[in-house]
Amino acid sequence: MHVMVLGAAGMIGRKLVAAxxxxxxxxxxxxxxxxVAPDAPAGFAGxxxxxxxxxxxxxxxxxxxxxxxxxxxxxAAVVSGEAERDFDKGYRANLDGTRALFEAIRRVGGYCxxxxxxxxxxxxxxPFPQRVGDTQLVAPMTSYGTQKAVSELLLxxxxxxxxxxxxxxxxxxxxxxxxxxxxxxxxFFSNILREPLLGRPAVLPVGDGLRHWFxxxxxxxxxxxxxxxxDTGDLGxxxxxxxxxxxxxxxxxxxxxxxxxxxxxxxxxxxxxxxxIAAxxxxWPGDFxxxxxxxxxxxxxxxxxxxxxxFIEDDLPAAxx
Numbered sequence: 001m002h003v004m005v006l007g008a009a010g011m012i013g014r015k016l017v018a019a020x021x022x023x024x025x026x027x028x029x030x031x032x033x034x035x036v037a038p039d040a041p042a043g044f045a046g047x048x049x050x051x052x053x054x055x056x057x058x059x060x061x062x063x064x065x066x067x068x069x070x071x072x073x074x075x076a077a078v079v080s081g082e083a084e085r086d087f088d089k090g091y092r093a094n095l096d097g098t099r100a101l102f103e104a105i106r107r108v109g110g111y112c113x114x115x116x117x118x119x120x121x122x123x124x125x126x127p128f129p130q131r132v133g134d135t136q137l138v139a140p141m142t143s144y145g146t147q148k149a150v151s152e153l154l155l156x157x158x159x160x161x162x163x164x165x166x167x168x169x170x171x172x173x174x175x176x177x178x179x180x181x182x183x184x185x186x187x188f189f190s191n192i193l194r195e196p197l198l199g200r201p202a203v204l205p206v207g208d209g210l211r212h213w214f215x216x217x218x219x220x221x222x223x224x225x226x227x228x229x230x231d232t233g234d235l236g237x238x239x240x241x242x243x244x245x246x247x248x249x250x251x252x253x254x255x256x257x258x259x260x261x262x263x264x265x266x267x268x269x270x271x272x273x274x275x276x277i278a279a280x281x282x283x284w285p286g287d288f289x290x291x292x293x294x295x296x297x298x299x300x301x302x303x304x305x306x307x308x309x310x311f312i313e314d315d316l317p318a319a320x321x
Contacts, residue, residue, distance in 0.1 A: 007075030009034035055097035094147035172245035178315035205274035208251030211286030247287035
C-alpha cells in the first residue's frame with residue numbers, strides 16, 4: 001500500500017509516520033509532504049519520498065495525486081490562532097488546498113483513494129448542551145472552524161459520489177504537545193503542563209472554570225491508524241466522526257498536574273488573563289458523548305492524569321535533553 005502523509009513534518013505527522021514505519025499500517029511505499037521537507041524515517045524498507053511542497057500552490061495537488069497513493073492522511077493546516085489572525089492565509093491553507101486535493105482526485109478516472117482528513121471539534125459553536133451529542137449542529141464561530149466544516153462537507157459529498165473514500169476526524173485538542181509553543185489559540189493547554197514538567201514557568205491566560213475536550217498525541221495517532229484501516233461502510237453517509245476524549249476544566253488540569261508532579265510544578269504557572277484568547281476558546285465545546293466514535297472502535301484516555309502520564313512516557317525524556 002502506498003501511504004501519503006500531508007503535514008508530515010508537524011508534531012502529529014511525525015508521530016504518525018513513526019507509527020506507520022513501526023508496522024501500524026502495511027505500507028510498501030511512503031510519501032511524506034510538508035512545506036518543509038519532512039525527515040526521512042529510519043528503518044523503512046519500502047519506497048520513500050520526502051517532499052517540500054505547499055498544497056495551496058497551483059499544480060501541487062495534481063502532482064501529488066499523480067503519484068497515486070492508496071491512502072492519503074491529510075493533516076496539513078494552519079493552526080487556529082493563525083487562521084483567525086490572517087484570514088487569507090487560513091483559507092488558502094485550510095480550505096483551498098483541501099479542495100484542490102479533492103478536485104485532483106476527482107479528475108483521475110478509476111481512482112478512489114481512502115482520504116483521512118484532520119478536522120476539529122471547533123466546527124461546533126455555542127450555545128452547547130452540557131454534553132454535545134453526535135447530532136449537534138455544525139455552526140463554527142471562528143474562521144478555522146469554518147474552514148474545517150466546509151472541508152468536511154466537501155469530503156462527504158465527494159465520498160457520496162464515489163470520487164474518494166473519506167473519513168473526517170473531529171480531533172479533540174491534542175495535549176500535551178511536545179516542543180516549542182505554536183500559534184494555536186489552544187496552545188496554552190499544553191504550555192501550562194509541559195513547561196512546569198520541564199521546570200519552566202508557564203502563562204495561563206484563562207480562568208480555572210473553562211472546560212475543554214482533550215486527547216493525547218498517542219491517542220491522535222491511534223485515531224488516524226484506525227480510520228485508515230476501518231470499514232467505511234459503517235459510517236454511512238456521515239463521514240465526519242466526533243472523536244472520544246477527556247473533558248476537564250483548567251482547574252482540573254492543574255490539579256491533575258499537582259497529583260502527578262507535585263506543588264512545585266503547579267507553582268510555576270503564572271496567571272495572565274488574555275481577553276483575545278479567552279474569547280476564542282469560550283466558543284469551543286467542553287464535553288462530548290462521542291458514542292458513535294466509540295462504537296466505531298475509536299479510543300482515547302480515561303482521565304486527564306493519564307494524558308499527563310502519556311507525555312511523561314513518550315516525550316518528556318527527549319524534551320529534557
